[in-house]
Amino acid sequence: MALRRTPRDPEGRMTLAEHFREFRRRLVVSAIAVAVASIAIGVLYFEEVYALLSAPFNAYKDANPDSLITLNLGEATSPLSLTISLSLFAGIIVSSPVWLYQIWAFIVPGLTRKEKRLSLAFIGAVVPLFLAGVFVAYSVLPTALMVLYGFTPEGTSNIQDNAKYFAFVTRFLLVFGIAFLLPVFMVALNLLGLLASDFVFKHWRVATLLIMVFSAVATPTGDAFTMLLLGGPLLLLYLAAGGVMRLIEARRAKNRPEWATDLADDQASAL
Template sequence: MSLGDHLRELRRRVLIAAVALVVGAIAGWYLYDPVYQHLTQPLLDIARQRGDEKTIALNFAGLTAAFSQRVSIAIFVGVIISSPVWLYQLWAFVVPGLTRKEKRISLAFIAAIVPLFLAGCWFAYQTLPKAVQILISFTPQGAVNYPEAALYFSFVTRFILVFGLAFLMPVFLVALNVAHVLPAATMRRTWRPAILIIFVFAAVATPTPDPFTMFLLAIPLAVLYFAALGIATVLDRRRAADKPEWADLPDDEASTL
């Protein structure tokens, strides 16, 4: 494909993903009330534990704050609902550059990408109450904590999406292996630096200062890294078994053929 064809293909894929996002956001607009209730539940639980529900509450600053926040949450829900579509469009844009065999293998990536992304979002949602509890715990006794709604939901949505995107790491590692860029031997040799990078990333991605939340993200990512290593090892062994004996012979040396 020429550069112009690539750009037109990219425009088409982005347009399809954008339409899916808009449709998902419309659904998110009508799902605002239950989503709002679930995302703010950690604050309500902490307030009940303190025995005074008036000491912790969200603050909507300004007349348009509530409307703007509803739009933001609708877009957040739209991103999650439309994730099968925009993740597929990302894959479909790369497929023309793959061989027929690699296209068949890449279908397995789509079967793994969406569940992993949703699993990461779900895992973050389960971790969210602990993260909020730790951050609120720094509020002194007798003081009130009225976080601005926009900042609170920005923290919550980014927290969930970061977990979801982080869980896609093994898919990209296996994709690099299929593209002959990242052999399993390299992944096996550099697993210690990789684990260190995972923990550093988890420390930066999780906003709480405690190690508990960091480990909740780092440990699943470490497990997923070794799962990707296992898959890459199997793929490398299959390629080695299918490789003819004369493939590595010098050009001036006669083969058994």
């Protein structure tokens, strides 16, 4: 007798055990995607990745020929460690369509068909948003290095450890990329009924302050220019997310039964 699969709840509800299994499955899929992409890049394109990430450092060095600054491999195992870390970073970027989808699918598994169609355009923007954040960070990186290396005392050398330099660069890029996903998580919270558009627009001043504080902390330089390059787009994405949330709420209100239009979301009906 063939085993029958347990029918899926039409409202997307799952038991705690099912949630853990779903989380494990999506985590495994994401890990496999990152691993495959990392191995492929490490074998085929490591030199290109190394050249791309070291370009801002080399640009600063070329612009300041009198500065005693260089990248250094301090240990025998450093080349291997560097190859693994940069390949893993590039693998995370390349496989972002897979693991970003897995995160979204785990957060909002119970959407209705109409909600899925309404949010489809926004879901399609997840990967471009992440890559846009990485691109902005890479564009800002030369300025960040110029400011940071500008504090080097005169007459001293600045021998950079390869591992620490690339750790700084990759974290810098990932922070920007993940920060640009703010509207995605806002819309997800709205679809789960945890965040309303009225709250977003009512507290936009507080949100602006928090975004700028986050931008100042997340960016390693102390200049306002770098902070605004992260904070400005984040504020626009915050407001855009609020607009999408309002569209979703309007669609929900339109499809709500007439007998429920006068009821609050947490109020029981007489039926």
